[in-house]
Amino acid sequence: MPTKSRPKPRLRSSMLLTPLLIIALASSVQASGSAPLSADDVAWLHRDTFGLDSATIDRYRELGRTRFLDEQLAGGDDPLPPDVAPLINSYEVFNTAPAQLVAEYRDEQKKVKDVDAADISAKDMAKKDFQMYRRDLYKQSMEVELLRAIYGGNQLKEQMVWFWLNHFSIYAPKGGVGLFTTDYEENVIRPHALGKFKDLVMATLESPAMQIYLDNSKNVRGKTNENYARELMELHTLGVNSGYTQQDVQQLSLILTGSGIVPQRTGPGVINGVDDTFFRQRPGVVHNGLFVFLPGKHDFSDKTFLGHTIKGNGFDEVEQAVDLIVQQPACAKFISRQLAQYFVADDPPQPLVDAMAETFQRTDGDIAAVLRTMFLSKYITASYGKKFKDPTQFLVSAMRLSYDGKPITNADPLVNWMNQMAELPYGHITPDGWPTDNASWSSSGQMAKRFDVARAIGSGHNRLFARADGQVTQADPPMLNSTLFQQTLQPTLSAATRDALAKASSAVEWNTFLLSSPDFNYR
Numbered sequence: 001m002p003t004k005s006r007p008k009p010r011l012r013s014s015m016l017l018t019p020l021l022i023i024a025l026a027s028s029v030q031a032s033g034s035a036p037l038s039a040d041d042v043a044w045l046h047r048d049t050f051g052l053d054s055a056t057i058d059r060y061r062e063l064g065r066t067r068f069l070d071e072q073l074a075g076g077d078d079p080l081p082p083d084v085a086p087l088i089n090s091y092e093v094f095n096t097a098p099a100q101l102v103a104e105y106r107d108e109q110k111k112v113k114d115v116d117a118a119d120i121s122a123k124d125m126a127k128k129d130f131q132m133y134r135r136d137l138y139k140q141s142m143e144v145e146l147l148r149a150i151y152g153g154n155q156l157k158e159q160m161v162w163f164w165l166n167h168f169s170i171y172a173p174k175g176g177v178g179l180f181t182t183d184y185e186e187n188v189i190r191p192h193a194l195g196k197f198k199d200l201v202m203a204t205l206e207s208p209a210m211q212i213y214l215d216n217s218k219n220v221r222g223k224t225n226e227n228y229a230r231e232l233m234e235l236h237t238l239g240v241n242s243g244y245t246q247q248d249v250q251q252l253s254l255i256l257t258g259s260g261i262v263p264q265r266t267g268p269g270v271i272n273g274v275d276d277t278f279f280r281q282r283p284g285v286v287h288n289g290l291f292v293f294l295p296g297k298h299d300f301s302d303k304t305f306l307g308h309t310i311k312g313n314g315f316d317e318v319e320q321a322v323d324l325i326v327q328q329p330a331c332a333k334f335i336s337r338q339l340a341q342y343f344v345a346d347d348p349p350q351p352l353v354d355a356m357a358e359t360f361q362r363t364d365g366d367i368a369a370v371l372r373t374m375f376l377s378k379y380i381t382a383s384y385g386k387k388f389k390d391p392t393q394f395l396v397s398a399m400r401l402s403y404d405g406k407p408i409t410n411a412d413p414l415v416n417w418m419n420q421m422a423e424l425p426y427g428h429i430t431p432d433g434w435p436t437d438n439a440s441w442s443s444s445g446q447m448a449k450r451f452d453v454a455r456a457i458g459s460g461h462n463r464l465f466a467r468a469d470g471q472v473t474q475a476d477p478p479m480l481n482s483t484l485f486q487q488t489l490q491p492t493l494s495a496a497t498r499d500a501l502a503k504a505s506s507a508v509e510w511n512t513f514l515l516s517s518p519d520f521n522y523r
Helices: 019-031 039-048 054-063 065-073 085-089 098-114 120-151 155-167 181-192 197-205 208-213 227-237 246-255 276-280 316-326 329-343 350-362 367-375 391-403 412-420 444-459 483-488 495-502 507-515
Strands: 259-261 286-288 291-293 303-305 308-310
Touching: 039 054, 039 065, 039 155, 039 367, 054 065, 054 483, 065 155, 065 367, 085 120, 098 120, 120 155, 120 181, 120 391, 120 412, 155 181, 155 329, 155 367, 181 197, 181 208, 197 227, 197 316, 208 259, 227 246, 227 316, 227 329, 246 303, 246 316, 303 316, 308 316, 329 350, 329 367, 350 367, 391 412, 391 444, 391 507, 412 444, 444 507, 495 507
Parallel strands: none
Antiparallel strands: 259 291, 286 291, 303 308
């Protein structure tokens, strides 16, 4: 958590930001004893993190760039900040096992079915209650992810969690996918975000969320479904025009037959729909959580995939196929380019992509090693690659600057703002995920929405600090013109932004102008 500093002058919305007040604030910064970071340090940290806060700056100063980066790339556990943990732990989707969520979901479905169809009013009410139940689970999942991104101590890892959630995109409103979104983040993406790419691919493959979303749970011998096989190669690993053929898609779909979700059962010996005896009695079954590979639904014919013969022998075929995919040079190039496009530029320098791809192949797809190559390159802070923040990056960075580690008590506004800016987590209906290019998020319409969000954050009147009874305990605008701002963003502001801030008539207006400025929206 951020170290405590001397109390800073507070501005209320009625106070004018006069030149005299700005000078006084600058004096407060100088008195703190910490010189501003260099422009290169600030630019680097803007890429490495979602946004700056005091704790990050302190740690960076203590370790220096390389040691700071290596500490992040080491990954490890992600303990929740003590002041934020109670809120995240309160969510049902976070503290309930997926199998239990499925059982409760089935109970809620049954309530609707049990209502007499002749009682139209009661039936409609039951359906509405069920839809509200589903929407609440989805909202909880989104809030967990956004809180993690805002308060996570390892900001590079938090960015990678968001990157992979978008790269291996799932759509919560489809069927039962929304039951597994938090499990997908916490137990599929997060543990593998900085590990081996093959392990990440296998983890997503075995996720109930992915199995349901891309219909592989319906992919069985004699009735194949190619959806997941196609997207696994086109979107997740190799990219379009990488040399695979429609025959490869068909063969991979055969390899994936039998992979799906644990059959939900009821009766003696069944816990949350899972009967372990059912699996122990069947050779060749692979069971991991709610994922199951059932040999009886698998096509055991020999397959020719990416120029290699794979003998029909069960689940080993899946692992062999994934091995073949991630060992392709096209995979190293595709993933390296995707990472460079997210962190560096829409059209990243080819020498950087080549260096990252070489590291990918040399290290057997070590994600941390690939990131190290990128973050220690000369390209990471070059003007060549200025990136416009997507809505998630904008919101998280605005919260980190505005509240600097201060825990909120109500995350509902975060989801409302993401909905307003049209980038809800787990909300992209097609599997290609949300766009990461500048043009997709820099339209006049998007900027108008961001201005509204900036004003809501900058005003303090946003219910972020509402109590459980709905009462708001804080309404003052956050202090953005702070030591953190003065030491990082202020030295790099453009003349236009400085001029706009100088004309602000209140703290709320000043905050709004800063958060909606081009300087803040680019990184």
